[in-house]
Amino acid sequence: MNGIENPIVFYPAAIAMILCGILTIRFKNIMHSLLAAIAVFFLAGMFFYVLGSEYNAIIQIAIYGVAVPVILGLGIMFTNLKNSYRAGDKNKTPVMKYLIILTCGIFILAIIYLLMTSYVILPDSFSYALPDETNSREVINSFASGIFIRYVWGFELVSIILTIIAAGLTMFKKRGGV
Amino acid sequence: MSEITIYHYLFLGLALFVIGIAGSIISKHVIKVLISIEFILTGVNINFITFASYCDCPKFNGYITALFYMAIGALELAVAIYIFYLMYSKKQSENIEKYGDL
Amino acid sequence: MADIILDNIYLILLLPLWIFLIIMLGRFFSVYVNKAVIWSLTLLSSFLGAFLCGSVLFKFNSGIIPENEIPFLKINDFIINMGIHADKTALIFAFVLFTVSFIVQLFSVSYMREEKKNYRFFALLNLFNFSMAGLLFSPNLFQTYFFWELVSIVSYLLIGFEYGKNEKSNASKKVFIINRIGDTALIAGIILCSYFLYSYSGNASLASLSFADMNVISTILYAYTSTPLFFIICGLFITAAAVKSAQFPFYTWLQDAMEAKLPVSALLHSATMVAAGVFLLIRMIPFFNLAGITLKIIGLIGIVTAVMCSLCASSQNHPKKVLAYSTSAQLGLMFLAIGMLNIKAAVAFFAAHAFIKSLLFLTLPDKEKCWNYWNFILFLLGGLALSGLLISGMAAKEMIYQSLNPVYSVIFCIIAFITAFYITRIALVISHEYGLEKTKPDKTELTSYILLILMNIILYWYLRNHYEYKVAEPFWSALTAWVVVYILYTKNAFWKVPILYPLSYNGFYLDKFYTGTIVKIYNRFTGFLARIETGIFSNYIPLLWCAKLPVKITGWIEENIINKIVKLTAFGLKSLSHIDMKAQSGNIQRYNAYAFIIVTLILSCLIIAYMVMLSYIGG
Numbered sequence: 001m002n003g004i005e006n007p008i009v010f011y012p013a014a015i016a017m018i019l020c021g022i023l024t025i026r027f028k029n030i031m032h033s034l035l036a037a038i039a040v041f042f043l044a045g046m047f048f049y050v051l052g053s054e055y056n057a058i059i060q061i062a063i064y065g066v067a068v069p070v071i072l073g074l075g076i077m078f079t080n081l082k083n084s085y086r087a088g089d090k091n092k093t094p095v096m097k098y099l100i101i102l103t104c105g106i107f108i109l110a111i112i113y114l115l116m117t118s119y120v121i122l123p124d125s126f127s128y129a130l131p132d133e134t135n136s137r138e139v140i141n142s143f144a145s146g147i148f149i150r151y152v153w154g155f156e157l158v159s160i161i162l163t164i165i166a167a168g169l170t171m172f173k174k175r176g177g178v
Numbered sequence: 179m180s181e182i183t184i185y186h187y188l189f190l191g192l193a194l195f196v197i198g199i200a201g202s203i204i205s206k207h208v209i210k211v212l213i214s215i216e217f218i219l220t221g222v223n224i225n226f227i228t229f230a231s232y233c234d235c236p237k238f239n240g241y242i243t244a245l246f247y248m249a250i251g252a253l254e255l256a257v258a259i260y261i262f263y264l265m266y267s268k269k270q271s272e273n274i275e276k277y278g279d280l
Numbered sequence: 281m282a283d284i285i286l287d288n289i290y291l292i293l294l295l296p297l298w299i300f301l302i303i304m305l306g307r308f309f310s311v312y313v314n315k316a317v318i319w320s321l322t323l324l325s326s327f328l329g330a331f332l333c334g335s336v337l338f339k340f341n342s343g344i345i346p347e348n349e350i351p352f353l354k355i356n357d358f359i360i361n362m363g364i365h366a367d368k369t370a371l372i373f374a375f376v377l378f379t380v381s382f383i384v385q386l387f388s389v390s391y392m393r394e395e396k397k398n399y400r401f402f403a404l405l406n407l408f409n410f411s412m413a414g415l416l417f418s419p420n421l422f423q424t425y426f427f428w429e430l431v432s433i434v435s436y437l438l439i440g441f442e443y444g445k446n447e448k449s450n451a452s453k454k455v456f457i458i459n460r461i462g463d464t465a466l467i468a469g470i471i472l473c474s475y476f477l478y479s480y481s482g483n484a485s486l487a488s489l490s491f492a493d494m495n496v497i498s499t500i501l502y503a504y505t506s507t508p509l510f511f512i513i514c515g516l517f518i519t520a521a522a523v524k525s526a527q528f529p530f531y532t533w534l535q536d537a538m539e540a541k542l543p544v545s546a547l548l549h550s551a552t553m554v555a556a557g558v559f560l561l562i563r564m565i566p567f568f569n570l571a572g573i574t575l576k577i578i579g580l581i582g583i584v585t586a587v588m589c590s591l592c593a594s595s596q597n598h599p600k601k602v603l604a605y606s607t608s609a610q611l612g613l614m615f616l617a618i619g620m621l622n623i624k625a626a627v628a629f630f631a632a633h634a635f636i637k638s639l640l641f642l643t644l645p646d647k648e649k650c651w652n653y654w655n656f657i658l659f660l661l662g663g664l665a666l667s668g669l670l671i672s673g674m675a676a677k678e679m680i681y682q683s684l685n686p687v688y689s690v691i692f693c694i695i696a697f698i699t700a701f702y703i704t705r706i707a708l709v710i711s712h713e714y715g716l717e718k719t720k721p722d723k724t725e726l727t728s729y730i731l732l733i734l735m736n737i738i739l740y741w742y743l744r745n746h747y748e749y750k751v752a753e754p755f756w757s758a759l760t761a762w763v764v765v766y767i768l769y770t771k772n773a774f775w776k777v778p779i780l781y782p783l784s785y786n787g788f789y790l791d792k793f794y795t796g797t798i799v800k801i802y803n804r805f806t807g808f809l810a811r812i813e814t815g816i817f818s819n820y821i822p823l824l825w826c827a828k829l830p831v832k833i834t835g836w837i838e839e840n841i842i843n844k845i846v847k848l849t850a851f852g853l854k855s856l857s858h859i860d861m862k863a864q865s866g867n868i869q870r871y872n873a874y875a876f877i878i879v880t881l882i883l884s885c886l887i888i889a890y891m892v893m894l895s896y897i898g899g
Contacts, residue, residue, distance in 0.1 A: 004182070004231070005181045005182045005183070006182065007180070007181070007182050010182045010186060014186070014190050017190070017194070018190075018193050018194070018197070021193075021194060021197040021198075021201075021217060022197060024197075024201065024210070024213060024214075024217075025197065025200070025201040025204065025205055025210065025214065030207055030209055030210065033210060033213065034209070034213070037213045037216070037217075040194075040217065040220070041216075041220065044194070044220045044223070044224060047187070047190070047224060047227075048223075048224075048227055048244075051187065051227050051228060051231045052231045053227055053230070053231070053238070053241050053244075055241070055245075056223075056227060056241055056244055056245060056248075059245060059248055060220075060223075060248065063248055063249075063252050064216065064220065064248070064251075064252070067252065068216065068252055068255055071255060071256060071259055072209055072212065072213065072255070072259070074259070075209055075212075075259045075262055075263065076209055078262075078263055078266055079209075079266060079272045096203075096204075096870070096873060097204050099873070099877065100200055100203050100204055100873055100876070100877075101200065103876060103877050103880045104196045104199065104200050106880050106884055107196060107199075107876075107880045107883070108192060108193075108196055110880065110883045110884050110887055111192050112189070112192075113887055114887070115185060115188055115189075116185075138236075139238060139241070142236065142237060142238040142241070143238070143241060143242065143245075146237070146238065146239065146241070146242040147242060147245075150239075150242075151242055151246075154246065155246075158246055158249055158250065161250075161253070162249065162253055165253055165256070165257060169256070169257070169260055172260070199876055202869070202872060203869050203872050203873045203876065204869075211869070274867075274868070274869060275867060277868075
């Protein structure tokens with residue numbers, strides 16, 4: 001069995017990922033939920049690797065697994081951890097919470113229905129991309145052609161936006177904020 | 179156990195997406211909301227990469243889109259953290275309920 | 281170049297409307313308060329209009345009529361179009377209109393500087409331009425009627441610009457009411473004609489009275505020229521034109537319009553409002569051609585007006601009143617030219633009169649404006665041109681004179697004499713009353729005068745090169761008038777002719793006749809009705825009781841049913857707003873949640889509908 005259709009890899013990782021995602025929301029301490037989120041990002045990177053895109057997996061782990069938690073940790077450090085997350089808001093009714101959970105259920109059901117019934121989203125000549133056929137070199141080639149030929153303008157645009165925002169943030173910082 | 183099909187991966191992405199949405203709506207901590215938004219993006223990325231791997235073999239357009247999404251998501255997080263820093267220095271609270279004064 | 285302009289000829293019409301909307305909405309939302317922006321916008325719009333018209337005119341020799349029409353109103357097979365029909369007459373009229381309004385706006389930039397709310401003035405000037413241009417370029421009579429009404433409404437607004445002052449608002453009301461007669465006549469004529477064609481021609485597309493089909497329509501009407509219906513239609517059109525152009529029985533409104541500001545008067549008397557009647561007559565020439573008597577009536581109306589109003593003008597002491605009467609008289613001459621089927625002369629005289637009359641009005645002294653040597657000299661120049669001694673006025677008058685029969689030509693010479701007489705007299709009267717002050721005129725005002733004189737000279741040059749005319753009797757009679765007035769003035773010997781003076785001073789008592797008869801009859805009638813009501817209905821008890829019963833019933837219903845409904849609705853709205861207030865908490869998460877719930881609902885509804893549809897198809 002290939003990696004992409006191997007249930008022994010898939011089921012434990014998927015269950016761990018969903019569990020960590022739920023725990024991220026349910027943890028009271030923000031540091032714990034951050035750790036759970038790191039686990040989710042790493043697992044997502046693993047799935048990218050399983051799906052055949054090593055490049056995406058590396059970037060996912062580098063950005064979401066390392067850089068983003070560092071930034072978030074910095075953000076958490078601003079806050080006063082000792083009295084953080086006071087157990088206030090008890091007067092708030094949890095109606096909204098249950099409503100949202102119910103809506104999420106309906107949403108999941110709706111999407112599942114759509115996925116199972118609509119053959120439109122899958123082409124007639126539906127073919128699995130087997131790992132034998134897609135070696136990593138081919139993927140890198142396609143990446144190169146995608147970024148530098150097909151989507152070169154989008155790539156440039158994203159880089160320009162990134163630069164502008166980075167420059168804007170530093171300028172804001174120098175002026176002493178809004 | 180049977181073989182893993184495209185649907186499994188799609189459901190995984192869907193689950194992450196829904197967790198993200200629920201977390202971004204329910205949770206009160208700002209950082210938690212930001213993490214949940216990243217969850218949403220990650221779920222979408224999983225869907226993109228799944229479709230690219232299964233249905234778009236020689237081109238892999240979905241990989242590149244996912245790449246862009248990652249870059250934009252990380253950047254959005256940086257900006258959001260900065261805004262959070264400003265708001266926190268003003269309000270002295272990380273509870274998102276206190277930020278909403280229209 | 282020309283093709284671009286011809287394709288986008290509707291810009292001429294839309295530019296003033298855009299500028300009007302920009303100014304009014306911009307001020308309404310207080311977006312900008314810069315006056316220079318408003319001035320430059322208005323000037324730009326009218327200048328562009330003049331430029332477009334002029335360039336189309338120069339390239340127009342091929343005779344192609346560009347038409348842009350869209351269906352506007354549709355009842356079965358009866359379609360009224362809205363759009364643009366630009367032929368040479370309309371383009372000349374529009375060119376004169378935009379040129380004069382450009383110059384007038386240039387003048388009013390300095391004239392209205394101190395005025396409060398002058399943005400409204402400029403916006404209305406633009407709307408005036410738009411409505412007049414729409415009238416000129418209208419492809420059928422229905423659109424003509426639409427813009428005809430718009431012109432009278434905008435003139436009402438402009439004459440009553442200082443609505444705080446009582447006499448001004450009264451004057452604007454009177455102008456509007458008298459104009460209503462013409463509007464009613466026009467719509468009656470249009471409906472009669474349209475209905476007639478719809479029932480008898482067998483071609484419903486003709487019933488929209490498009491100007492492009494005018495020849496076809498007149499050939500159809502040719503069989504009915506002896507019927508009274510045809511004469512009624514023609515009479516209604518002539519009445520409408522006569523009211524708008526201030527002709528014989530209706531010329532009283534133009535004297536009331538003198539309450540307007542100087543730039544408004546200059547615009548109103550020259551190229552905009554009064555030109556509409558002349559333009560309508562020129563457009564309806566194929567109709568009038570069918571029966572010679574209608575043309576004779578038009579000519580007769582024109583000459584009678586010219587004589588009467590010239591006589592009236594020669595005894596007035598208010599300069600604006602003199603100019604108003606002279607406007608009526610000159611328009612009478614245009615009517616005369618149309619009656620003689622001398623259209624070119626009529627159009628040429630219209631253009632010349634527009635430039636000259638706006639020059640005369642702009643040079644007049646006013647409360648805000650003093651009378652200096654520049655103004656005096658320019659006024660004399662304008663007077664010379666108006667009496668047919670100089671530049672464009674001379675050429676146009678001689679063009680009219682050539683087509684007249686002997687009786688009319690004698691009267692025409694007399695009119696030329698009187699015209700020269702009153703215009704010189706009023707110049708002397710003004711300089712005597714207001715005195716000549718040694719002040720320099722404003723630069724923009726001077727520019728506008730010079731532009732107007734330039735336009736006159738250009739028109740003269742054009743007429744001289746393109747049409748043949750010779751200097752004939754009217755010129756000499758006007759010259760004698762100037763000499764006579766000068767001699768009389770030096771000897772200080774103006775005397776009042778016994779019978780003629782009171783007649784002409786009061787405008788042949790026409791205004792008093794209207795107030796004395798029609799208004800009095802109306803008052804009597806309303807008084808009679810009031811007496812019926814107070815005398816009969818209020819004293820007759822069963823009638824009163826009958827009137828009271830429904831009131832009681834409705835009172836009961838109101839107390840017991842409607843009040844409760846209102847209270848219930850108020851309560852419901854209150855609770856709704858309470859819920860809404862809760863929802864509008866400003867919490868981003870809440871909004872997110874609403875969005876998510878709504879998206880999910882829509883999605884599930886769609887899916888359910890899809891399933892139901894599938895089961896329906898499957899079953």
